[in-house]
Amino acid sequence: MINRMSTKLIFPAEALSSLAVIGVISVAVAWGVKSVQHWENDGKPKRWNVDKWDRRMMERDSRMTGNVNRQQAEIEAPPQFSRNSALELETPLLS
């Protein structure tokens, strides 16, 4: 018969080991995604919660600086800004 009063609480290492594996993998994936986003975004965090206005402004930024995430604070825009656009050109496959 088991003496219930004398059973000590031991740390359930075997049961929780799977949770530890899940946690480590989650943290590793989150860190990896974050570093890739920083890498492709000039070392800055990726923009999020971007609405229509933000998209328009990012389009304008890309026309001015060449990338949607690059910023500048000059008085006048570069001369090519008056002529370039964000309209993508594509030759139709079936013309």
Next chain:
Amino acid sequence: MTTHREGIFIKGLWVEKGSMPEEVPAVPEVGCTSAPLLSMSYFFSAACKDYSEDFVLCKKESGDPRHCLKEGRRVTRCALDLIAKLKANCDETWTKHWECLDANNQRLQKCRPQERAFNECVFTKLGLSKSIPDSPEGQPQIHLKENPIFK
């Protein structure tokens, strides 16, 4: 013909080859991107209020895009003037503020210390102060609160 879809095999971006007609007055475009513009927007609304209101009133008059070219160019020139003044007087604090905005998804609530320094600089040098339109009367505005619960 599809009306709108994303491009797949993109060859490049469209560049306009023609030029503006002679009768359209020429004006240089504003050379700031989104974060600096957001940073200076409240001072722009204070400094260029007359020109902006004039432009909006003109736009209400007629839907013809040729109708308000002069008024629009006045607004652009006012903005250019303000940017030149900011760069001459408060370049350091302004740069710090918009770089902070750029690093924080352009959320103003993340950059209050930098904003405070920038606002103070603009107020002492140019005499412009930030006031948020349509904020509740008789209460301190959100950028003036020391410890806001709702940011």
